[in-house]
Amino acid sequence: QVQLQESGPGLVKPSETLSLTCTVSGGSISSYYWSWIRQPAGKGLEWIGRIYTSGSTNYNPSLKSRVTMSVDTSKNQFSLKLSSVTAADTAVYYCARAEYDSSGYYLDYWGQGTLVTVSS
Amino acid sequence: SYVLTQPPSVSVAPGKTARITCGGNNIGSKSVHWYQQKPGQAPVLVIYYDSDRPSGIPERFSGSNSGNTATLTISRVEAGDEADYYCQVWDSSSDHPRVVFGGGTKLTVL
Numbered sequence: 001q002v003q004l005q006e007s008g009p010g011l012v013k014p015s016e017t018l019s020l021t022c023t024v025s026g027g028s029i030s031s032y033y034w035s036w037i038r039q040p041a042g043k044g045l046e047w048i049g050r051i052y053t054s055g056s057t058n059y060n061p062s063l064k065s066r067v068t069m070s071v072d073t074s075k076n077q078f079s080l081k082l083s084s085v086t087a088a089d090t091a092v093y094y095c096a097r098a099e100y101d102s103s104g105y106y107l108d109y110w111g112q113g114t115l116v117t118v119s120s
Numbered sequence: 121s122y123v124l125t126q127p128p129s130v131s132v133a134p135g136k137t138a139r140i141t142c143g144g145n146n147i148g149s150k151s152v153h154w155y156q157q158k159p160g161q162a163p164v165l166v167i168y169y170d171s172d173r174p175s176g177i178p179e180r181f182s183g184s185n186s187g188n189t190a191t192l193t194i195s196r197v198e199a200g201d202e203a204d205y206y207c208q209v210w211d212s213s214s215d216h217p218r219v220v221f222g223g224g225t226k227l228t229v230l
Contacts, residue, residue: 035219045155045163045206047219061121061216094162104151104169105210105219110162 002027004095004111012089012118018082022095022111029053029076033098035107036069036080038091046091050098051078085118092116122211124222131228132197140225142190142207150209152190154183157204157224166205167192194227202229 008020022034036048049059051069059067063082071078082089092115096107125143132138142152152170155163165174167183170190180195194201207222 037219044224045208045221047221050219058217060218064216099168100210104153106151106153106165106168106208107155107163107219108165108168108174110164113162 002109006114024076037094040091126222126225129226138194140192148186155206
């Protein structure tokens, strides 16, 4: 059974960079797309972006200028960096595995989520 | 950009059938996926590719997709089905392909 676990600071200061890592266990990180999704308290899901194990990425245009994703196949991990954060970036951040082909793209395994608060 | 529209809330009595809609321009030409999210928990995939169920998801959950509306149907609703439900598509129509989520529907079991 594939399991994902987010890790990183729960508190980030305004204007600084949010950094999170997702560790995948129970399966290989190779040959899959991996996504980050976030959810502000009481609100809906927002897709941040995805990365393939080759390093190819797609980002949400609304966040593209501030997002960087990377993957480390040797550690079965992938990471998210979001720069110049503000209070609006306060949310629960989820990592997830994606199944993808020409017909569609869906998220079949999710991490439990980690709350990141932006505050001084 | 592509927009998915869901009703904010749906209410249903136990044992009845709940239908949650997801509207989008010609959504029938896309594959729609549905997630269930209970309070304090991560989303769980309940329907993929319009109508397929992952292993472990009860047969009471079904999906359909045609025209401008996709529908998640939950038959014989139970108290444990109370949750937020999100539809999702992959929008590859622009230079910036992306995942699009609907705004979510809160299912209340009366």
